Amino acid sequence: MMNYQIRLIFRNFRKNSSSFFINLIGLATGFACAILIFLWVADEMSVDKFHKTDKQLYQVLENQAMSQGILTQEYTPDLLARTLAAEFPEIKYAVAVSPARMFGNFTVSTDDNNLVKTAGQFAEPNFFKAFSYDLLQGNPEQVLSDNNAVVISRKLALSLFKTTENVIGKTFQWQIFSVKKNAVVSGIFEGTPANSTAQFDFVLSYSAWINLSEALGRNIHWGNHAPQTFLVLNEGVDVKKLNSEISDFIKTKQTGSNVSLFAVPYSHQYLHGNYSNGVESGGRIEYVRLFSLIAIFILLIAGINFINLATAKASKRFREIGVRKVVGSGRKALIVQFTGEAIILTFMAMVISILMVWFFMPQFNLITGKQLHLVLNAGFLLPIVGICLITGLLTGLYPALYLSGFNPLSILKGRPSRSSGEIWARKGLVVFQFGISVVLIASMIVVYRQVQFIHNKNLGYQKDHIIYFAKEGNIVPKLPTFMAEAKKIPGVANVSDISSSLVGNPSSTYGMNWEGKDPQANINFEVMRADVNLIETLNIELADGRSFSDKFSDENSKLIVNQAAIDVMGLKNPIGQIVSYNGQQKQIVGVVKNFHFQSLRQKVNPLTIIYDPNKTMTMMVKLKAGQEKQTIAELKSLYARFNPGFPFDYQFLDVAYQKLYEAEERVSALSKYFAGIGILISCLGLFGLAAYASEQRLKEIGIRKVNGAQITEVMVLLNSDFIKWVALSFAIATPIAWYIMNRWLESFAYRTTLSWWIFALSGVLALGIALLTVSWQSWKAATRNPVDALRNE
């Protein structure tokens, strides 16, 4: 019986191969999307959850009260972790970590040989107890308790020592900025997993951080915020209560502080990392929710299309059903047959979708920046089989009940009539699907235009042909010589140095004061430390005054601000005015036009540029266009003369600039795929409906043709019915698309315009695609010989 059923099912598939194929592809695409999104969501949810202490692991965040509102950030005073642990019994232990992202790459080596650039961080002794980075060698209780200790990853051990055997006790040399120190390897850990937010290759002891701070002239006190503070709480601690207790902790240590504290679960932060005015306001969880919703929608639409096509094709099978009933088939047998068909089709679609996922995985990883794998284990396959069965049952049951419910006589005589509710449901589906398509197309265009806008925006400086690299090793003491030598290279247009890489400036101060400032106001100024020639190297335009220059001896007492700063300060004639920068009196010598050193999401903030070549960390070199390769090679050999053995690790400024917009680029790429998939699935739905409609009207078409209707007239008749509904969906979708895109664009301070033609174009595209899809069916119906249609009656 089973065997017989299956054979029949396949014969049926072959007979209706076009509808079978459409159904299969539609479902498989839906499944493939859902699987990819499912894998992505599962990966997102797993980030930072692998720590065994996860339930007790908390991070302390700060709320700083500013004039502009409350700013939430994760950098805390160095003393916080140990003081909290000492004063609150709820805390099992605490760890201060100066995370890798505070530094550029370190240069590490074994005895001056084999220099490697890599990421590292500093942490207090409990680090490996609080976090579950697997220690291969060494005791988590004490690997970091020694002042000179360093724990390195297996990968780093292999590249430095070529082995992980007998590495404990060996010397490990590290340098950052101009500081060079030795440490002793005390342990080896497996490395950071891909689903860890923190990525680093070695961990130095916290005393090394204190030493580094001293060497860099950084003071450790309650007003200086740099490391992160992590807490492992005792089980059963009421975090709400603890938060109310630690809230004013810093204010008790430093009078006049505007900082309040609170602890959040560490693994909670990855998805819920955004704060607005001190209150949690989403984060990546929004993308997780959005994508989950999209996956459900895609599955839903694919499933409904499946049902639609199945019922649309039903009229072809009415006779079979009628005959079966007359020869004694019960309803149950018919339901089993049709549901069985649906389940088998669903499983075939699932197999195809897994192949699709496997095929598209590299591309998907590229777009999302993830390293997802398709692992066909029970944990993956069981839910998949479950989804198949459920989808098969749900999609098969409706047509089965629908088809088997008819009176056999009415089927054998002709076509049974349908209720108007059913017709409305079908039309509603067209409107719904094409509405989504229009939204997706419009979103795709808007996102693409915004990305283009970002690329082409005049930033107020020239980011092209500029490379930058760390000011490190011997370049630090011999900076003037290095700069002079570099300038001699024919392909170099200009050289300067700056505190950071310019893009996404990380340094700011509240310590700017000027005459007439409201003493209560806490106004944040971005700070850029620079050398001479910086403004020239970057081609930043001066609005007034001059830039820093060697010709003046006392540049340390001067500063340059941007126009946004002038606006905030409300100065009429800024040049020559004296302001106070962190207590030092400095004179404004120049005003630069606003330039975008931060993401275009933000308005240009007030900026002060101070002359301080001793605290710059990055070299910037402007190359002459056309001979970059040659020039970089020459710069590399110059660099090697100063820092023998150091890898020359440089970056292009325009590339770094683009990285600011990685998220937007991803959204742009993804939106293209989603628009494509949305349109594909909608078309399949429409295709099914058109097939259904022309099947329904077969007799009418036949009669019209017998009475002299031309093919074109029949096609207009069939098409106009659908176009009407697609047009309605356009009317509904346009305001929705406008609203969504307007909201998205509002997250950019600088943005492209939402022109009417974007929506018109989306509508025309959706309409064109719909017309093509429907016309195929209409053409088939219109060119059929009318006698065939009429003879069937």
Added chain:
Amino acid sequence: MIHLNNIDKYYDSKFQRTFVLKAVNLEIKDGEFVSIMGPSGSGKSTLLNIIGLLDTPSAGEYSLYDKSVLDLKEKAKVDYHRNFMGFIFQAYHLIEEMTVYENIETPLIYKGVKSKDRQAMVADLLDRFNMVAKKDLFPQQLSGGQQQLVGIARAIIGKPKLLLADEPTGNLQSVQGEMIMETLKALNDEGMTIIQVTHNEKFAGYGKRIIRLEDGIVRKDVKNV
């Protein structure tokens, strides 16, 4: 076997009631071969469908072996279709996706006959109708007469007591039509009760009794000797 008492079938529209069958009384005994004749629209197919439990009368009584079969539940109807009656149609109504063999086999599957027994039963019938060589062909590959033979084979494989034929020769040429009628006659000779609807005077003559319908009323009911 069949007892129809005062059967009416009508459709109501806004202002009038249209009768398809009116006050039909009919008694059919085991082993009869009845031909129902009449012009188009006289209600003969409706009558056949009511007898075949595919349609219900608007009024009147209908019993099979003294048991009323009006208001039967779906399940009971299916039981009658499986075990008591077989159908033959003008348009054969074979399932196009299935071979000759499978088409004939279908009712047995629904009846729950074991696979081995099915094989034997289908083989017997194929042999009887000289269709062994054609068992793996699909309906489209057969001539109309052959398709109708398959239709008959399917109708009788479950050994029904009653065979209902709705213009079984309507789509056939006369030679093939005669072959089908001969087959029906042979079945009747073996004791099967047959009711056929036909337009064809000659083929109606195969019946032992001829009923003439006109506008839903039985005009004539004669023995044919």
